Amino acid sequence: MNYDFKQIEKKWQDRWDEDKTFAATTDYSKPKFYPLVEFPYPSGQGLHVGHPRSYTALDIVARKRRLEGYNVLYPMGWDAFGLPTENYAIKNHIHPEIVTRQNVARFKSQLKSLGLSFDWDREVNTTDPSYYKWTQWIFLQLFKKGLAYKKEMAVNFCTSCKVVLANEEVVGGVCERCGGEVVRKVKSQWMLGITEYAQRLIDDLDEVNFIDRVKTSQINWIGRSTGAEVDFSTTEGDKLTVYTTRPDTLFGVTYMVLSPEHPYIDQWGQAGKVHNLDALLSYREQAARKSDFERTELVKEKTGVCIDGVRAVNPVNGKEIPIFVSDYVLMSYGTGAIMAVPGHDTRDWEFAKAFSLPIIEVVAGGNVEKEAYTDCGTGTMVNSGFLDGLTVDEAKKAIVEWLDKEKKGHPKVNFKLRDWVFSRQRYWGEPIPIVHCDKCGFVPIPEDQLPLKLPEIEDFEQTEDGQSPLAKLDSWVNTTCPHCGGPAKRETDTMPQWAGSSWYFLRYCDPHNDKELASKEALEYWMPVDWYNGGMEHTTLHLLYSRFWHKFLYDIGVVPTKEPYNKRTSHGMILGENGEKMSKSRGNVVNPDDIVEQYGADTLRLYEMFIGDFEKAAPWSADSIKGCCRFLERTWGLGKLLVPGEGYSAALETSFHKTIKKVTEDIENLKFNTAIAAMMALINEIYAQKAVTRDELRDFLIMLNPFAPHITEEMFEKYGLGKGMLSHQKWVQYDESKCVDATVELAVQVNGKVKARIVVPANCDKETAIRLAKDHAAIAAELTGKMPIKEVYVPGRLVNIVIK
Ligand code: ANZ
Numbered sequence: 091m092n093y094d095f096k097q098i099e100k101k102w103q104d105r106w107d108e109d110k111t112f113a114a115t116t117d118y119s120k121p122k123f124y125p126l127v128e129f130p131y132p133s134g135q136g137l138h139v140g141h142p143r144s145y146t147a148l149d150i151v152a153r154k155r156r157l158e159g160y161n162v163l164y165p166m167g168w169d170a171f172g173l174p175t176e177n178y179a180i181k182n183h184i185h186p187e188i189v190t191r192q193n194v195a196r197f198k199s200q201l202k203s204l205g206l207s208f209d210w211d212r213e214v215n216t217t218d219p220s221y222y223k224w225t226q227w228i229f230l231q232l233f234k235k236g237l238a239y240k241k242e243m244a245v246n247f248c249t250s251c252k253v254v255l256a257n258e259e260v261v262g263g264v265c266e267r268c269g270g271e272v273v274r275k276v277k278s279q280w281m282l283g284i285t286e287y288a289q290r291l292i293d294d295l296d297e298v299n300f301i302d303r304v305k306t307s308q309i310n311w312i313g314r315s316t317g318a319e320v321d322f323s324t325t326e327g328d329k330l331t332v333y334t335t336r337p338d339t340l341f342g343v344t345y346m347v348l349s350p351e352h353p354y355i356d357q358w359g360q361a362g363k364v365h366n367l368d369a370l371l372s373y374r375e376q377a378a379r380k381s382d383f384e385r386t387e388l389v390k391e392k393t394g395v396c397i398d399g400v401r402a403v404n405p406v407n408g409k410e411i412p413i414f415v416s417d418y419v420l421m422s423y424g425t426g427a428i429m430a431v432p433g434h435d436t437r438d439w440e441f442a443k444a445f446s447l448p449i450i451e452v453v454a455g456g457n458v459e460k461e462a463y464t465d466c467g468t469g470t471m472v473n474s475g476f477l478d479g480l481t482v483d484e485a486k487k488a489i490v491e492w493l494d495k496e497k498k499g500h501p502k503v504n505f506k507l508r509d510w511v512f513s514r515q516r517y518w519g520e521p522i523p524i525v526h527c528d529k530c531g532f533v534p535i536p537e538d539q540l541p542l543k544l545p546e547i548e549d550f551e552q553t554e555d556g557q558s559p560l561a562k563l564d565s566w567v568n569t570t571c572p573h574c575g576g577p578a579k580r581e582t583d584t585m586p587q588w589a590g591s592s593w594y595f596l597r598y599c600d601p602h603n604d605k606e607l608a609s610k611e612a613l614e615y616w617m618p619v620d621w622y623n624g625g626m627e628h629t630t631l632h633l634l635y636s637r638f639w640h641k642f643l644y645d646i647g648v649v650p651t652k653e654p655y656n657k658r659t660s661h662g663m664i665l666g667e668n669g670e671k672m673s674k675s676r677g678n679v680v681n682p683d684d685i686v687e688q689y690g691a692d693t694l695r696l697y698e699m700f701i702g703d704f705e706k707a708a709p710w711s712a713d714s715i716k717g718c719c720r721f722l723e724r725t726w727g728l729g730k731l732l733v734p735g736e737g738y739s740a741a742l743e744t745s746f747h748k749t750i751k752k753v754t755e756d757i758e759n760l761k762f763n764t765a766i767a768a769m770m771a772l773i774n775e776i777y778a779q780k781a782v783t784r785d786e787l788r789d790f791l792i793m794l795n796p797f798a799p800h801i802t803e804e805m806f807e808k809y810g811l812g813k814g815m816l817s818h819q820k821w822v823q824y825d826e827s828k829c830v831d832a833t834v835e836l837a838v839q840v841n842g843k844v845k846a847r848i849v850v851p852a853n854c855d856k857e858t859a860i861r862l863a864k865d866h867a868a869i870a871a872e873l874t875g876k877m878p879i880k881e882v883y884v885p886g887r888l889v890n891i892v893i894k
């Protein structure tokens with residue numbers, strides 16, 4: 091009978107569904123295992139071949155753990171709020187809820203067709219009011235602790251989506267979604283205080299098992315820097331504070347720079363202290379058109395305007411220096427003002443050259459006329475008064491002590507990480523559950539009134555000035571204050587897509603709970619997630635955001651662990667057959683449905699795991715799929731080789747133990763490709779023997795089951811290899827002592843006479859056999875001073891060395 095994957099796969103998918111084979115149990119006495127993959131955004135395009143790479147990998151681990159006796163929670167859900175759905179809804183005049191429902195249905199049937207062992211009883215959907223009730227609840231807790239606040243912010247505004255973007259959504263100066271022009275605009279925004287957690291988000295990485303590249307990129311993104319704040323004074327009597335990582339270079343400051351947005355410009359302007367305000371304000375306007383990224387690029391030409399009317403005074407030597415305004419200084423970092431040291435900072439050096447400003451060397455060792463000497467490890471201080479002769483490190487200490495004593499500065503730690511812009515002027519997101527009352531200010535909606543549901547509307551377009559479509563709905567906007575009962579206005583902004591995904595792994599633990607986001611008991615048992623696999627592109631967004639929310643929930647006693655995820659791994663991208671990123675425009679997109687249709691889900695799964703090193707990008711290959719399909723056909727053919735008898739046959743015993751060991755270990759180490767290669771080698775050996783025992787067939791099927799679950803279940807049942815389903819059996823065991831190759835004894839002859847006996851591996855090659863024979867003491871003695879003229883090896887029997 092042929093391998094009829096269509097019939098087999100349908101049959102087992104239905105069985106697993108009816109039987110709830112993969113439902114996590116509430117038997118909390120069993121050891122637990124909680125693997126997690128990033129839940130998808132149900133886009134209109136349907137599943138991409140990239141999705142199954144991650145899902146299959148952890149499905150393999152999940153299936154193996156169940157066979158190892160664990161209570162496994164492998165959940166799936168939908169991260170369904172967000173822009174693409176809303177944009178589609180606007181274009182096609184369909185409610186985003188309907189679009190979402192259709193997309194989810196399609197995704198779900200695609201995932202089911204892959205035989206992924208998700209516990210579908212725990213499916214969550216971030217757009218479901220019973221889910222976002224708790225997203226809103228968490229927001230209110232953040233608000234109560236002062237970690238959600240509203241602020242006038244210069245934000246990134248996409249001129250084509252007409253929406254405020256987080257810094258992370260601006261890539262290379264343009265909108266990440268549509269490629270449109272991004273400008274800076276001042277708007278009042280809800281913000282989340284992630285920066286309060288910056289230090290802990292770094293420190294606690296020590297407690298988790300994340301791959302190094304994830305840890306490193308989180309640490310770099312948070313960007314901790316140590317230095318000092320130094321107070322300069324001005325000729326107008328103001329205090330001008332700067333942040334510097336090099337307070338040791340204070341004697342080398344030859345000018346100062348304010349960010350174009352610095353409030354002093356307006357203050358001095360209003361007080362009539364500056365004589366070129368127009369020039370400063372028009373420079374500010376130019377700067378507003380650039381992204382932070384463009385402004386701080388090293389290579390770009392330096393521009394700026396010198397403030398006419400106010401000068402600064404260096405606290406160490408009382409020298410008067412000019413103050414410039416330049417866009418390479420950002421308002422959002424440090425104090426928005428810097429002391430410029432052109433001798434030792436590259437940007438300052440370029441600016442000084444462009445504006446013919448003096449350059450003073452304060453650390454010896456370079457040639458500051460040619461370029462900035464930025465090396466701070468070596469070199470001694472010069473031209474620096476009481477710091478002369480000290481090393482850079484000594485000088486840093488000495489100057490900070492001096493500043494402290496003189497009350498002109500103090501040590502300071504800064505982070506690159508910014509607070510999280512949490513407002514979106516969009517419809518398809520969680521409503522922010524706050525009202526604004528003229529008397530009481532911002533008032534939270536009482537928790538017993540959650541969820542605050544999105545109102546039904548028909549027009550999802552933003553207002554012309556970029557306000558949320560909810561702002562057009564009077565019945566939404568006008569409400570009463572929960573505090574004083576007076577008239578109040580409801581918030582019209584909604585939350586960003588990152589909200590729902592910041593805590594979804596908690597909901598899976600207890601998805602139907604309507605009293606709490608999840609019960610204490612369920613959280614105590616299931617958390618933390620044992621193994622989380624996802625894309626590198628989420629490292630500094632979702633992964634960081636969710637760690638922040640989790641730490642906050644830990645602080646208020648809602649979750650039992652400091653960190654949400656114990657282990658984090660990341661898969662490489664699947665590229666087109668041409669080695670380029672798959673995309674519609676390149677015409678190289680592979681649809682997983684087509685592969686399932688042509689070869690079946692088991693082949694697709696196997697192929698996605700065989701495609702290459704799991705952590706690296708890999709191009710698609712149609713030929714290699716055929717190889718995987720062929721392997722499954724050969725597996726199917728094993729039934730014809732069944733012979734009576736138990737246990738392993740002598741010829742295959744070592745190979746079985748070795749392969750089981752390899753597959754067992756490779757799965758834990760993300761080496762799915764080499765595990766599959768080992769099983770392919772084993773099946774070749776079985777075919778070479780032309781026979782397979784029942785025990786051999788059963789163990790082979792169990793080992794292959796996590797990779798190819800349908801065919802293995804079918805064969806297990808067909809040949810009656812055990813009670814019940816394969817999915818309920820025990821994972822295969824190996825015996826370490828039987829992993830070594832079988833050995834044989836060889837007679838070692840010299841000129842045809844047996845002089846010694848040696849033990850070598852059964853499959854020993856000629857070179858090794860001869861070397862081992864010559865290493866034997868008795869043979870070595872025979873050979874001293876003699877020339878071997880011929881060496882004969884008869885595998886399994888003898889070595890003969892002929893000498894003159
Ligand atoms: C004087 C100096 C001398 C500096 C020197 C560096 C080298 P990190 O490590 O990134 O924290 N800086 C401070 N605030 C800034 C802002 N808002 N926009 C642009 N640049 C700013 O870098 C801190 C250094 O970046 C600070 O130390 C300051 O320049 C600059 F030889 O001060 B430094």
Ligand code: ZN
Pocket residue numbers: 527528529530531533571572573574575576578
């Ligand atoms: Zn009020």
